Amino acid sequence: MTTHNYDHCNGEVAVVVVPLPAQGHLNQLLQLSRLVTTYGIPVHYVGFTNHNRQAKARVHGWDPQNSSLIRFHDFQLSSNLVNALSTSTDDVHSTSKFPAHLQPVFEAAGYLQQPVSTLLWALAEEFKRVVVVHDSLMGSVIQDVRLISNAESYTFHTVSAFALFFYIWELAGKPLQLDDDDVPKEIPPNEGCFTSDFSDFMAKQYTYLSLSSGRLYNTSRSIEDKYMDLLQKLPMNLNKKLYAVGPLNPVIVTGKRKHRCLDWLDKQPVNSVLYVSFGTTTSFSGEQIKELAKGLEQSEVRFIWVFRDADKTPGVEEGRRIDDVAPAFEERVKDRGMVVRDWAPQLEILGHSSTGGFLSHCGWNSCMESVSMGVPMAAWPIHSDQPKNTVLVTQVLRVGIAVKDWECREKVVTASAVENAVRRLMASDEMRRRAHELAGRVQGSVAPGGVSHLEMDSFIAHITR
The missing domain is CATH 3.40.50.2000 (Glycogen Phosphorylase B;)
Structure with missing residues (x-):
């Protein structure tokens, strides 16, 4: 693994990114990593070897191999472990089209806790502050952050503010009174969207949300301002800072065409x-x-x-x-x-x-x-x-x-x-x-002075305070 020189960052802050090992999640957090490095901050992207390779191979609009500020930490995923977990997470009665075949890998991701913890402690000795940005479904993996005095964590949500709000709102028994114009006529219920195994997995990971200092979202207030405001009103987000920093994908595509x-x-x-x-x-x-x-x-x-x-x-x-x-x-x-x-x-x-x-x-x-x-x-x-x-x-x-x-x-x-x-x-x-x-x-929201750009500036200013 190549060691990069981060002298120009003065050893102040390092960001550790921890995605869920599924393509849609890997991609968004790799795109976020690109954005963070534009501020001169080193990023440590953590995952299983196969998934890190997949994320790099499939990313669009830029080449992560060209960034000296992104360091990939590859951990081996044991096929024996996945096979063992496969026998215990077989949701045979589900009618959901949810990809249950990925559940063993999600469960296996929990075994990243120890190597990630080792990495965090090492970085904490090298940098003034270590900032962990983790997928909302990887909370258990980064739980040792609370033991490190100069480390803090932020939860990253890979879904729309709209979908996330109504998912939690229904799950919590519809605690907020909503105006008619906030709620489209028919919101699909959570039923049928997930297997019971995955719902249990989500519930477990969400118990760690209270540990994080704030939330990041791959959305823009230019399209979801109303639902970002509703998310802020949920009990779980009280006294938490919410940052809508999307879209994370490049909005202008350049580069060599290969396909x-x-x-x-x-x-x-x-x-x-x-x-x-x-x-x-x-x-x-x-x-x-x-x-x-x-x-x-x-x-x-x-x-x-x-x-x-x-x-x-x-x-x-x-x-x-x-x-x-x-x-x-x-x-x-x-x-x-x-x-x-x-x-x-x-x-x-x-x-x-x-x-x-x-x-x-x-x-x-x-x-x-x-x-x-x-x-x-x-x-x-x-x-x-x-x-x-x-x-x-x-x-x-x-x-x-x-x-x-x-x-x-x-x-x-x-x-x-x-x-x-x-x-x-x-x-x-x-x-x-x-x-x-x-x-x-x-596109205007991610341009200098745009609302998403300003929220990213605000997040960076906060973690480098």
């Missing part, structure tokens, strides 16, 4: 291509894949479809698929469609002028990237925060349409439903106008 789909996009008309991707934790049934393929074909819309199976455990196995799109389908749509079976540069695709819509699971990374690039969404929620994000995107921000209602989550989405949603989305100039307008606000 063939970008060359293909260059040849398509402006706003003509639908980008189709359902994230890293979702695998559809063969029946659903066929209906989706048929719907895309019938829509006659240009598209890029990222078609790869969900990430596996304990490492990352790229390109495995539970089913396949028939070669005949690809042959029929070859003049207007591209099927991508490997990792795709999502941020670059969304930032391309030819991309005019995004058919998505509505994970928060995807939502923030789509919003910041001005691309309207067709929302197809599957688990976790996605049903609530769908309401935020479609009813609150009004930059998307719903393909699938959450109450119909057990049903297959038919080809005709896909076709109709895709056509509606791609034909809506009004929605595209709103998306571009919203993107302007969000």
Whole structure:
């Protein structure tokens, strides 16, 4: 592991970043690391070897290998440990589409407590202050912070302020009286969003929230000011400082292009291509894949479809698929469609002028990237925060349409439903106008003087006080 010279930081402050080992979480905290280093502060990014490698390989818009201020601490994940945990966390009765296959890795992450503690004590001797920014689901791993006099921790939330508030609000028995305009007509309940194993895991990790000095959120007050204010009113956040510092992804994409789909996009008309991707934790049934393929074909819309199976455990196995799109389908749509079976540069695709819509699971990374690039969404929620994000995107921000209602989550989405949603989305100039307008606000929020930029300045000023 390379040792970097941090003399220009005067040994004042070091930041330790501790993500949950799942792609959406790894990515956001790596993006936050990039932001922190722009202030000349060294960052220590902690995780399992495979997941650190994955985070670096998949990050968009910049190359973490070029940053001398980010140091990756790689810890080995034992496959024996994962296998042992797999037998004890098998949620066989769950009907949730939540990726239960990742649960053993989440449980195994608890074993990072000891090596992370060793790192914190070592840094505490070298720096005046050690600041830990940890995923909200990694609280148990950093609990030894309270024993170190010159260390403090901050909780990082990887979901929208909207989804987080309504999740906690429902869980706590709806303690706050809300105005009618604060609550969209139908907020999907927490039921069906998670397995019971994961709900128990969250509850355990949330018991450590009281240890942190504040909270950080990958959102912008330019779009979620109301829900940031509501979060501040929750009992768990009283006397805590909340910082909305997003979007964390770059809002202007530059750099070398490596993927063939970008060359293909260059040849398509402006706003003509639908980008189709359902994230890293979702695998559809063969029946659903066929209906989706048929719907895309019938829509006659240009598209890029990222078609790869969900990430596996304990490492990352790229390109495995539970089913396949028939070669005949690809042959029929070859003049207007591209099927991508490997990792795709999502941020670059969304930032391309030819991309005019995004058919998505509505994970928060995807939502923030789509919003910041001005691309309207067709929302197809599957688990976790996605049903609530769908309401935020479609009813609150009004930059998307719903393909699938959450109450119909057990049903297959038919080809005709896909076709109709895709056509509606791609034909809506009004929605595209709103998306571009919203993107302007969000991009402005991270520019110097913008609200998110000022909140990041405030956070940095606080930890370097």
